[in-house]
Amino acid sequence: MNSRRRITINLLAEKAGVSKTAVSFAFNNPSRISKTTRERILRIADEYGYVPDPVARTLATRKVGSIGFLIPQSIPVAFKNPFLSQVLQGIGSVCQKEGFSLTVVPPLKGCILKGIRSAAVDGFVTFGLETHLKIVELIRQRNIPLVVVDGKRSRNIPSVNTDDLGGAEKIMEYVLSRGHRRIVILSLKSASKVDQENFSRVRDLRLKGYENALESFGLKIDGRNVKVINCECSMAGGRKAAEKIFPLKKLPTAVVAMSDIIAIGVFAYCREHGIEIPKDISLAGFDNIPEASLISPALTTVSQSAFEKGLKAGEILIDLLHGRKTDNFVEFNTDIIIRDSVAVNRP
Amino acid sequence: MNSRRRITINLLAEKAGVSKTAVSFAFNNPSRISKTTRERILRIADEYGYVPDPVARTLATRKVGSIGFLIPQSIPVAFKNPFLSQVLQGIGSVCQKEGFSLTVVPPLKGCILKGIRSAAVDGFVTFGLETHLKIVELIRQRNIPLVVVDGKRSRNIPSVNTDDLGGAEKIMEYVLSRGHRRIVILSLKSASKVDQENFSRVRDLRLKGYENALESFGLKIDGRNVKVINCECSMAGGRKAAEKIFPLKKLPTAVVAMSDIIAIGVFAYCREHGIEIPKDISLAGFDNIPEASLISPALTTVSQSAFEKGLKAGEILIDLLHGRKTDNFVEFNTDIIIRDSVAVNRP
DNA sequence: TTGTAAGCGTTATCAA
DNA sequence: TTGATAACGCTTACAA
Numbered sequence: 001m002n003s004r005r006r007i008t009i010n011l012l013a014e015k016a017g018v019s020k021t022a023v024s025f026a027f028n029n030p031s032r033i034s035k036t037t038r039e040r041i042l043r044i045a046d047e048y049g050y051v052p053d054p055v056a057r058t059l060a061t062r063k064v065g066s067i068g069f070l071i072p073q074s075i076p077v078a079f080k081n082p083f084l085s086q087v088l089q090g091i092g093s094v095c096q097k098e099g100f101s102l103t104v105v106p107p108l109k110g111c112i113l114k115g116i117r118s119a120a121v122d123g124f125v126t127f128g129l130e131t132h133l134k135i136v137e138l139i140r141q142r143n144i145p146l147v148v149v150d151g152k153r154s155r156n157i158p159s160v161n162t163d164d165l166g167g168a169e170k171i172m173e174y175v176l177s178r179g180h181r182r183i184v185i186l187s188l189k190s191a192s193k194v195d196q197e198n199f200s201r202v203r204d205l206r207l208k209g210y211e212n213a214l215e216s217f218g219l220k221i222d223g224r225n226v227k228v229i230n231c232e233c234s235m236a237g238g239r240k241a242a243e244k245i246f247p248l249k250k251l252p253t254a255v256v257a258m259s260d261i262i263a264i265g266v267f268a269y270c271r272e273h274g275i276e277i278p279k280d281i282s283l284a285g286f287d288n289i290p291e292a293s294l295i296s297p298a299l300t301t302v303s304q305s306a307f308e309k310g311l312k313a314g315e316i317l318i319d320l321l322h323g324r325k326t327d328n329f330v331e332f333n334t335d336i337i338i339r340d341s342v343a344v345n346r347p
Numbered sequence: 348m349n350s351r352r353r354i355t356i357n358l359l360a361e362k363a364g365v366s367k368t369a370v371s372f373a374f375n376n377p378s379r380i381s382k383t384t385r386e387r388i389l390r391i392a393d394e395y396g397y398v399p400d401p402v403a404r405t406l407a408t409r410k411v412g413s414i415g416f417l418i419p420q421s422i423p424v425a426f427k428n429p430f431l432s433q434v435l436q437g438i439g440s441v442c443q444k445e446g447f448s449l450t451v452v453p454p455l456k457g458c459i460l461k462g463i464r465s466a467a468v469d470g471f472v473t474f475g476l477e478t479h480l481k482i483v484e485l486i487r488q489r490n491i492p493l494v495v496v497d498g499k500r501s502r503n504i505p506s507v508n509t510d511d512l513g514g515a516e517k518i519m520e521y522v523l524s525r526g527h528r529r530i531v532i533l534s535l536k537s538a539s540k541v542d543q544e545n546f547s548r549v550r551d552l553r554l555k556g557y558e559n560a561l562e563s564f565g566l567k568i569d570g571r572n573v574k575v576i577n578c579e580c581s582m583a584g585g586r587k588a589a590e591k592i593f594p595l596k597k598l599p600t601a602v603v604a605m606s607d608i609i610a611i612g613v614f615a616y617c618r619e620h621g622i623e624i625p626k627d628i629s630l631a632g633f634d635n636i637p638e639a640s641l642i643s644p645a646l647t648t649v650s651q652s653a654f655e656k657g658l659k660a661g662e663i664l665i666d667l668l669h670g671r672k673t674d675n676f677v678e679f680n681t682d683i684i685i686r687d688s689v690a691v692n693r694p
Numbered sequence: 695t696t697g698t699a700a701g702c703g704t705t706a707t708c709a710a
Numbered sequence: 711t712t713g714a715t716a717a718c719g720c721t722t723a724c725a726a
Contacts, residue, residue: 369711404703
C-alpha cells in the first residue's frame with residue numbers, strides 16, 4: 001500500500017502555521033473561525049491530502065456513527081435466508097435517516113462474545129439470538145445500548161418480536177381445516193454449536209402454536225401422524241428434509257415449515273422430482289418473504305413484518321442513543337397469507 | 348442508559364494495584380506477565396466489569412477488524428436486489444475466515460464521500476460504484492486499501508468484474524437465434540442523483556454486448572423494433588417497465604433485462620395480468636440470482652459469479668492489508684443459463 | 695478569532 | 711516480570 005506516512009492534524013497545523021484547534025474548527029466548527037483562515041486551512045488540507053481520522057475522532061467524541069447488527073451465524077450462512085435481508089433493510093432505513101452505517105457482526109472465530117468485544121459501534125441490534133446473560137452483560141459493560149429482535153423478552157432490554165405463537169396457530173389451524181391429518185412440521189435447527197441457543201424462542205413459540213392448533217383438532221405431535229423434522233434454516237435445509245420425507249412409507253399430506261426458505265427448499269425438491277404441489281402434497285411456510293409469492297404455486301404462509309421489525313429496532317436504538325424514552329417491548333401481529341400451496345385433503 | 352462511568356484501564360490498574368501495561372498484557376499478551384498476576388487482574392476485571400474499549404484499541408493498533416462495503420445507494424434500496432446479498436455473502440466468507448466484521452457503508456446524507464470519510468474500517472470493497480477520482484483519492488488519503496467490484500478498471504486499483512459484454516452478447520444472440528426481432532431491452536437507471544455515475548460500466552458493457560449481437564443479425568437499437576427502457580434495479584422497476592411495455596401498440600416478442608430482479612418484476616406483472624411467459628412474451632435476465640430458477644417458467648439468464656466476486660474481492664483486500672502481492676484484475680466468465688422463459692418466435 | 699493543554703482509552707517502547 | 715511514559719490523532723474547555 002501507500003507507505004508514505006499519513007497526514008495528521010499536527011502536521012497540517014504546522015504546514016498551515018496554525019494550531020490543531022484551528023484545523024479542527026475548520027472541519028467541524030466553521031462558525032468559530034474566520035472565513036479566510038478556514039479557507040486557507042482547507043486549501044492546504046486539500047493540497048496535502050489531509051482527512052481527519054475517523055477512529056481518532058470517534059475516540060474523542062465517543063460517537064462512531066454505526067449500528068451493530070449482531071447475527072448468530074457467519075455472514076454467508078445467515079444471509080442465505082432472505083428474511084434476514086429484510087430485517088437488515090429495516091435497520092438500514094434508520095441508518096439512512098440518521099446518517100449511520102451498519103456493521104454486521106457475526107461470531108468472530110466462532111465466538112459471539114469476541115464479536116461484541118471488538119466491534120466499533122454505537123449500539124447493537126441482535127437478531128435471532130438468545131440473549132443469554134453473557135451477551136447482555138458484555139454489551140452492558142461496553143455501556144452501549146442494545147435492542148433484541150426475535151430474542152427472549154426481558155425486563156430491561158427493549159425487544160422487538162413477532163407474535164410467533166399466534167401466527168403458528170393460525171397457519172396450522174388453516175392446514176387442519178383443509179382436512180390434513182398427516183403432517184410433517186419442519187422445525188428450526190441451529191446451524192452450528194455456536195448458536196445452539198438460537199432460534200429457541202422463535203422455535204419454541206411456533207411449535208407451541210402448532211401444538212395448540214393440533215390440540216384443538218384432537219391431535220398431537222406423536223412422531224407418526226404428526227412428526228417434526230429439524231432443518232437448517234436455508235433452502236438446502238428444506239431440500240434435505242424433503243429427502244427424508246418422500247421415502248416415507250406413509251407420506252404426509254401436508255408439510256408445514258417454520259420458515260419460508262425451508263419451504264422453498266422443499267418446493268425446489270418437489271419440482272425437481274415431479275412432485276406436484278399442492279396435488280401430491282401441501283406446503284405451508286412462515287415469514288412471507290418476497291420469494292413466497294414468486295413461486296408457483298404461490299406459498300401459503302404467515303406474514304411477519306420483517307422490514308418493520310428492523311425499522312422499529314433501529315428507531316428504538318436511536319432513541320436509546322439520544323437518551324430518549326422509548327418502547328420497551330414491541331410485538332408485531334401476524335397475518336395468514338392464503339395462496340395456492342395448500343389443497344383440500346379428502347380422506 | 349447506564350449512566351455510571353465506564354470502567355477504563357486506568358481505573359482497573361489502580362484497583363488491581365498494577366500498571367496499565369500489566370492490565371493490557373493480561374488481556375493481549377499473557378506470556379509477558381506472570382500467571383498469578385494475570386489471573387488476579389482478570390478476576391478483578393471481571394468483578395468491575397472491565398472490557399477494553401475497541402475504539403481506543405483501534406487507535407493504538409491501527410487495526411479495526413472490519414471490511415467496509417461501499418454501496419452506491421441507501422441500504423434499503425441496494426438490498427432490494429438479491430444479487431447484492433450474494434456479493435455480500437462472498438465478502439462475508441472472507442470475514443469469517445479472518446475474524447472480521449463487515450461494515451456496510453451507504454452514502455451518508457446522500458454523499459458517498461461522507462460515508463468514506465467517517466467509516467471505521469481497514470479497507471473498502473466498492474460495489475457498482477464508478478470510482479471517479481474523488482472517491483479513489485479520498486480512500487487513498489485515508490491510506491487504506493480499496494478493491495473495486497463492478498467498477499471501472501483502473502491501473503492502480505485492483506478490480507473484480509464480470510465479462511458483462513460477453514454475457515450480454517450471449518444472451519442476446521440466444522434470443523435472436525430463437526427468432527425474436529421485436530425486442531425491448533430493460534437497462535439500468537441510477538436510482539438517484541447520488542449515484543448518477545453508478546452502473547455505467549456495467550450498463551454500457553451490457554448494452555454494447557446486446558448491440559454486438561443485434562448487429563450480427565443486422566439489427567440495431569432503433570427505438571422501434573428494438574428499444575431501450577431504463578429501469579430502477581428492483582422488482583418495482585421491472586413492474587414499472589412492464590406498465591410501459593404492455594400498452595404498446597406493437598408488442599415486443601421478447602424482453603431482455605439487464606438484471607434478473609428487473610426481469611422478475613416483469614414476471615410478476617405478467618402473472619398478475621394473465622400474460623403468459625413465454626407464450627405471450629419471452630423474457631431473459633442477467634445475474635442468475637437464486638430466484639431466477641424458482642419462478643415458473645424458470646428464467647433464462649446469464650450467470651455471473653456473484654458470491655465468488657465478493658469472495659475474491661475480500662481476499663484481495665486481505666492480501667493488500669497484509670502487504671502481500673495480489674491480483675490486480677480479475678474477470679469472471681459468464682455462462683448462459685437456458686431455462687424456460689424464452690420461446691421460439693415464428694413470424 | 696485563535697491557541698494551549700487536557701482529555702479520550704488503548705498499545706508499545708524502553709528501562710528498571 | 712513489571713512499570714513509566716510516550717505515542718495514536720482528534721475534540722474541546724478554557725485562556726489569550
